Amino acid sequence: MTATPLYVFFRDAIVPQEKALVHVSDLAIQRGYGIFDFFKIENGHPFFLPDYLDRFYASAEVMRLKVPYDRAALTDIIYALIEKNNLPSSGIKMLLTGGYSPDGYQVVAPNLILTQQALTLPPPSQIEKGVKIITHQYVRDIPGVKTINYSMGIWLTEKIAQQNATDVLYQSAGLVSELPRSNFFIVKNDNSVWTAAGNVLRGVTRKNILGLSSHTIREGEVSLQDAYEAKEAFLTSTTKRIVPIVQIDDQVIGDGKPGAVSLGLLKELVRLEEEDVRKTAFAKK
Amino acid sequence: MTATPLYVFFRDAIVPQEKALVHVSDLAIQRGYGIFDFFKIENGHPFFLPDYLDRFYASAEVMRLKVPYDRAALTDIIYALIEKNNLPSSGIKMLLTGGYSPDGYQVVAPNLILTQQALTLPPPSQIEKGVKIITHQYVRDIPGVKTINYSMGIWLTEKIAQQNATDVLYQSAGLVSELPRSNFFIVKNDNSVWTAAGNVLRGVTRKNILGLSSHTIREGEVSLQDAYEAKEAFLTSTTKRIVPIVQIDDQVIGDGKPGAVSLGLLKELVRLEEEDVRKTAFAKK
Known part of the structure; x- marks a missing residue:
């Protein structure tokens, strides 16, 4: 709940956010059962929307949640919400819950809720100086799906703070995978760029980086x-784009400063976003 | 939502259940972050309440959720709700969520919600004939805590139905642990009774069985x-007490019928419940 009064799409209508009230029988509350997705918006333009919609519908299908609107209708809802809220730099979260379950276990008609909020960007110091992360042995339950289950990520926030880190990288059997809300990349000594292929959510920023041709960029096994x-190492996410990682556990990465490859890829990502705005504007004409 | 109009304790008051509305900013909805517990009631008596309260406060502490009421106040709320609903054979679920989080990630003041519903007992045929279960490789995120995360359990309901089973037993590295909502026991050929010690929620029914002296009953490693x-094999839970298991995957257990040890322990459990009613009635005098 922010200071500005905002609107929310709740089940079948756009309502003031204080009216986005979910009955306690919903499976998200009863059993943590639901999926979501999140994309960012600048000046009315949702970036890479088709990719986020693809993933949202794919997550829903794996979890056997029926999205109550098709892509065209959901796209209309998204643009209507963007217009209503008129927040220049923001993000929209699309949440799909297990619905109001009579027995508190069986999935029924899902509830769709879209919330919009001002974008919180990483502080510039994180880009300039890089961040320290720790590692923790864990694999998410259904890693390819953007479920709402962040029990482990949130539970680890205390450990992260105690170790003066900003985030945590999951690993299992000697292989690293992802951070709770970000993908993970390394740059090897030959300047090739790698990201984990297994036990990860396929991030849209991750996909955009894998599509760049300025470097050799691959997905595969990345060991701890x-x-x-x-x-070099860096994390990627929709809101953060690229944040350089300069320490993992007690190990300083490279020379302990954000590297040239990471910062170069960040510039390329920004250019991709500008292109996405132009392409969409062109398509609308 | 049942046919009978029921009351719910919601945050700070007993309200009609249709008013138990949680704002979408709650961390249970945003991130599946919360804990719960569940106990049964007959004729106004909550069975083994101190054990359930112990576990509820212990789960909350591990997940760094502050229960907004102390034990005495929560006990008063429970008895007030029981009186208000006046449901002879029922269960109360105590749910504690991560609260209305401004950033959708940080745990804030938790919301406490108590719902009561009529008890659904296992059909008599399950006790008479026993059930088939399947196995699945999985360990819950934070197994000692009763979190609301049942993504895997609910996701597996399709596989369970496809294999004409009634439930699923989690296993990892050759050791079995628990079912999504039940503990698991076996009876060996020497009539000793065993339940898994690791990666399990310490059920109150499990504890009650471990306290019986009619057999050698131990916790330890139980392999697949x-x-x-x-x-013999059986599952235990608050609502189900003991349900005999007569098939695991393709393997028939024993002679394929509920065994004498399982059914004997079930009778002992029923006696323990009767004793709990008497003890509490005596303590009240």
Whole structure:
């Protein structure tokens, strides 16, 4: 709940956010059962919307949640909400819950809720100086799906703070995978760029980076040792784009400063976003 | 939502259940972050309430959720709700969520919600004939805590139905642990009774069985092979007490019928419940 009065799409209508009230029988509350997705908006333009819609519908299908609107109708709802809220730099979260379950276990007609909020960007110091992360042994339950289950990520916030870190990288059996809300990349000494292929959510920013041709960029196995010995490392997410990682556990990465490859890719990402705005404007004409 | 109009304790008051509306900013909805507990009631008596309260406060502490009422105040709320609803055979679910989080990630003041519903007992045929279960490789995120995260359990309901089973037993690295909502026991050929010690929620029914002296009853490592080769197997839960298991995956257990040890322990559990009613009635005098 922010200071500005905002609107929310709740089940079948756009309502003031204080009216976005979910009955306690919903499976999200009863059993943590639901999926979501999140994309950012600048000046009315939702970035890479088709990719986020693809993932949202794919997550829903795996979890056997029926999205109550088709892509065209959902797109209309998104643009109507953007117009109503008129927030220049923001993000929209699309949440699909297990619905009002009579027995508190069976999935029924899902509830769709779209909330919009001002975008919180990473502080500039994180880009300039990089961040420290820790590691923790864990694999998300259904890693390919953007479920609402962040029990572990939130539970680890205390450990992260105690170790003066900003985030945590999950690993299992010697292989790293992802952070709770970000993907993970390393730059090897030959300047090739790698991201984990297994046990990860396929991020849209991750996909955009894998599509760049300025470097050799691959997905594959990335071991914890690879991460410790990397020349550079960075995390990616919709809101954060690229944040350089300069320390993992007790290991300083490279020379302990954000690297040239990471910062170069960040510039390329910004250019991709500008292109996405132009392409969409062109398509509308 | 049942046919009978029921009351719910919602945050700070007993309200009609249709008013138990949680704002979408709650961390249970945003991030599946919350804990709960569940106990049964007959004729106004909540069974083994101190054990359930112990576990509820312990779960809350691990997840760093502050229960907004102390034990005495929460006990008063429970008895007030029981009196208001006047449901002879029922269960109360105590739910504690991560609260209305401004950033959708940070735990804030938790919301406490108590709902009561009529008890759904297992059909008599399950006790008479026993049930088939399947196995699945999985360990819950924070197994000692009764979190609301049942993504895996609910997701597996399709696989359970496809294999004409009634439930699923989690296993990992050759050791079995628990079912999504039940503990698991086996009876070996020497009539000793075993339940898994690791990666399990410590059920109150499980604790009650471990306290019985009619048999040698122990917690320890139980392998999947032990389970397949058991003379008898059964699951335990608050609502189900004991349900005999007569098949695990393709393996018939014992002679494929509910065994004498399982059914004997069920009778002992019923006696323990009767004793709990008497003890509480005596303490009140």
